[in-house]
Amino acid sequence: AQTVTQSQPEMSVQEAETVTLSCTYDTSESDYYLFWYKQPPSRQMILVIRQEAYKQQNATENRFSVNFQKAAKSFSLKISDSQLGDAAMYFCAHRSNNNDMRFGAGTRLTVKP
Amino acid sequence: EAGVAQSPRYKIIEKRQSVAFWCNPISGHATLYWYQQILGQGPxxxxxxxxxxxVDDSQLPKDRFSAERLKGVDSTLKIQPAKLEDSAVYLCASSFWGARQETxxxxxxxxxxVL
Incomplete structure (x- = not known):
């Protein structure tokens, strides 16, 4: 089964600055989907961004973008112009062909005013 | 559009007791998931x-956990009897039809x- 590793338990960023959260995964498949979810203290998981493995172009959603390196099995999330509301737990997830979804352990992001 | 509803939000029980959780997915979503999120871990x-x-219950501890979705809409997850290590947040999720690209x-x- 695939595994997802987030090596940064905690990260902090100054408001308006840029931060990058790391994620690596292990899979034997060539076609899959990758996700970043945000979980604020209220615990409602919210989709931030997703990437189809067959697409070479990195996904972007406003201030959020990814750096997808398929050969390296790396999927980092970049948050630009960080805002106080970005503070949350961020989970990287891999979804395989059989819909098996695996999450990393998460990175807690703190935004300093 | 209403989101995924769950109840109760909080539950405290003693070990060996039973507990049930309820989930109502987004209208029209055919696929429903139950996740367990232990503190400090991903779902x-x-x-x-x-x-x-x-579709998949390979990680469900079937000796104590059960789940059903009788009419293809609401779902319940039951733990019977509960153990201390079952203390966690139980998340319900839904997607349109479970295709790989569906969020x-x-x-x-x-x-x-669980006390």
Whole structure:
């Protein structure tokens, strides 16, 4: 089964600055989907961004973008112009062909005013 | 559009007691998931339904956990009897039809504390 590793338990960023959260995964498949979810203290998981493995172009959603390196099995999330509301737990997830979804352990992001 | 609803939001029970959680997915979503999220960890899939049929329950501890989705809409997850290590947040999610590209939408979760 695939595994997802987030090596940064905690990260902090100054408001308006840029931060990058790391994620690596292990899979034997060539076609899959990758996700970043945000979980604020209220615990409602919210989709931030997703990437189809067959697409070479990195996904972007406003201030959020990814750096997808398929050969390296790396999927980092970049948050630009960080805002106080970005503070949350961020989970990287891999979804395989059989819909098996695996999450990393998460990175807690703190935004300093 | 209403999101995924879950109840109760919090539950405290003693070990060996039983507990049930309820989930109402987004209208029209055929696929429903139950996840267990232990403090400090990412969610772990317990069971996946497609309409009222089970697609994947390989990580469900079947000796004590059970789940059903009788009419293909609402779902209940039951723990009987509960153990201390079952303390976690139980998340329900749904997606349109479970295709790989379909996004899962999560409910607020039920926080369970087993004493």
């Amino acid at each position: 772990k899939l317990l069971i996946q339904f497609q309409n009222n049929g089970v 899962q939408y999560f409910g607020p979760g039920t926080r369970l504390l």
